[in-house]
Amino acid sequence: MAAPSHSFVTNLLFYPTIDPLSIAILHKRHTVSRHLYQKATFLLSVANSRQLPSDQGIEVAFIGRSNTGKSSVLNRVTHNKQLARVSKTPGRTQYINLFALDAERRLADLPGYGYAKVPPEMKKKWQALLETYLSTRNCLKGVILVMDIRHPLKAFDQLMLDWCSQYHRPIHILLNKSDKLSRSAIKQTKVQVERAIKIYANPISLQVFSALTTDGTKELQDLLNKWFCY
Numbered sequence: 001m002a003a004p005s006h007s008f009v010t011n012l013l014f015y016p017t018i019d020p021l022s023i024a025i026l027h028k029r030h031t032v033s034r035h036l037y038q039k040a041t042f043l044l045s046v047a048n049s050r051q052l053p054s055d056q057g058i059e060v061a062f063i064g065r066s067n068t069g070k071s072s073v074l075n076r077v078t079h080n081k082q083l084a085r086v087s088k089t090p091g092r093t094q095y096i097n098l099f100a101l102d103a104e105r106r107l108a109d110l111p112g113y114g115y116a117k118v119p120p121e122m123k124k125k126w127q128a129l130l131e132t133y134l135s136t137r138n139c140l141k142g143v144i145l146v147m148d149i150r151h152p153l154k155a156f157d158q159l160m161l162d163w164c165s166q167y168h169r170p171i172h173i174l175l176n177k178s179d180k181l182s183r184s185a186i187k188q189t190k191v192q193v194e195r196a197i198k199i200y201a202n203p204i205s206l207q208v209f210s211a212l213t214t215d216g217t218k219e220l221q222d223l224l225n226k227w228f229c230y
């Protein structure tokens with residue numbers, strides 16, 4: 001049986017025979033990485049790529065169609081309910097929002113859309129900003145692409161996959177809102193998405209997530225630690 005490795009406490013419950021040194025290391029590791037993301041503070045919002053902070057250190061970007069739960073995921077990762085505004089009104093985010101973790105590491109909240117009522121002119125502007133960011137940002141280590149597990153691989157997601165492949169950006173897909181589906185439906189969707197992403201040449205990984213139940217948080221945090229060299 002796989003351990004639901006969400007926390008230091010569940011690690012201890014699942015590995016009762018673990019030696020004291022390993023317990024200390026587990027505790028330190030959990031505390032250390034939690035601290036990095038908890039330190040996230042809003043840096044700035046940019047409407048065009050010229051306003052971006054200097055291209056140094058490491059950035060990890062989050063992107064997703066509106067209402068897939070991107071803000072909720074960011075809040076979950078940073079253990080901060082206020083960080084990225086969780087909104088029931090879709091399509092409001094038009095800027096790249098940057099959050100500093102420390103002097104060298106940043107999270108970037110990229111604009112997403114997904115509703116027909118967004119005017120085409122605005123879509124064009126967003127796409128230009130996004131494509132410039134994805135194609136030119138040297139410090140961008142990877143992209144977390146958030147999808148609603150009930151509606152994966154929409155046109156916007158395909159566009160992001162195409163661009164990231166074109167610009168050799170690693171992608172990690174979060175199939176969010178897993179709490180909305182049965183276990184068998186989750187498995188089925190995962191297989192379907194895994195099959196669809198095989199055509200891309202850039203590194204792509206995939207996981208199931210729920211910002212509501214915290215399912216998948218440890219897996220995501222491990223990936224972020226790797227990308228941030230933390």
Ligand SMILES: Nc1nc2c(ncn2[C@@H]2O[C@H](COP(=O)(O)OP(=O)(O)O)[C@@H](O)[C@H]2O)c(=O)[nH]1
Binds near residue numbers: 072073179180210213
């Ligand atoms: N059931 C469920 N609802 C979620 C989850 N993540 C986000 N939501 C809800 O989905 C809606 C949109 O979330 P938000 O984070 O604002 O999405 P964003 O537009 O992609 O930033 C809100 O009502 C959230 O409470 C999840 O994992 N499970």
Ligand SMILES: [Mg+2]
Binds near residue numbers: 067072087093
């Ligand atoms: Mg949002």
